[in-house]
Amino acid sequence: MNVAPTLGTDVSSLPPEGALASLGRPGAGSVAPTPDTDASWSSNCPLCAADGGTLVWRGARLRVIHADEQGFPAFYRVVWNAHVAEFTDLAEHERLRCLQAVALVEQTLREHVRPTKVNLASLGNMVPHLHWHVVARHTWDSHWPAPIWAAPQRPRALQQEAELAACLPALHAALHARLAQWAAEAPAHVHG
Numbered sequence: 001m002n003v004a005p006t007l008g009t010d011v012s013s014l015p016p017e018g019a020l021a022s023l024g025r026p027g028a029g030s031v032a033p034t035p036d037t038d039a040s041w042s043s044n045c046p047l048c049a050a051d052g053g054t055l056v057w058r059g060a061r062l063r064v065i066h067a068d069e070q071g072f073p074a075f076y077r078v079v080w081n082a083h084v085a086e087f088t089d090l091a092e093h094e095r096l097r098c099l100q101a102v103a104l105v106e107q108t109l110r111e112h113v114r115p116t117k118v119n120l121a122s123l124g125n126m127v128p129h130l131h132w133h134v135v136a137r138h139t140w141d142s143h144w145p146a147p148i149w150a151a152p153q154r155p156r157a158l159q160q161e162a163e164l165a166a167c168l169p170a171l172h173a174a175l176h177a178r179l180a181q182w183a184a185e186a187p188a189h190v191h192g
């Protein structure tokens with residue numbers, strides 16, 4: 001059974017990039033958006049056109065979305081709101097804010113769903129708009145211990161997935177509350 005995450009055709013199911021990175025190779029019939037780090041908005045960028053998933057929290061500079069990828073119920077992305085491609089396109093204080101948000105999501109995942117490991121990744125090969133993946137991994141998941149973009153190692157554990165999914169309402173409420181507090185406590189020039 002092929003349980004690898006699949007390429008979505010709409011922005012609500014933004015694909016994990018790794019398995020599809022070859023699509024972005026120059027000369028390979030590329031359909032990937034052209035990186036445009038100078039523009040504040042890119043017309044062919046799905047993360048400029050829409051949230052990119054179920055919005056958990058939005059601040060002035062970044063947002064956190066639930067990615068809703070099959071097989072990985074606790075899969076989040078921290079998305080920088082402005083269209084920048086690389087982490088080093090951000091000012092230093094912005095990088096700090098971005099990683100603080102990533103850490104906050106990771107910590108909340110650890111407390112609510114007790115993952116075996118949290119995976120952090122920033123690829124952007126398919127969608128070169130800065131975003132960090134924050135994924136709770138468990139030994140029972142279909143790809144463990146391989147990356148989520150690799151080939152599946154076993155069939156999906158639907159019972160465990162359902163139990164994990166049942167934790168999401170409380171997890172999302174906690175994420176929203178913590179992110180809102182984090183933004184409110186920030187110095188005025190660096191609000192989330």
Ligand SMILES: [Zn+2]
Pocket residue numbers: 041042045046047048049082083084128129
């Ligand atoms: Zn964009």
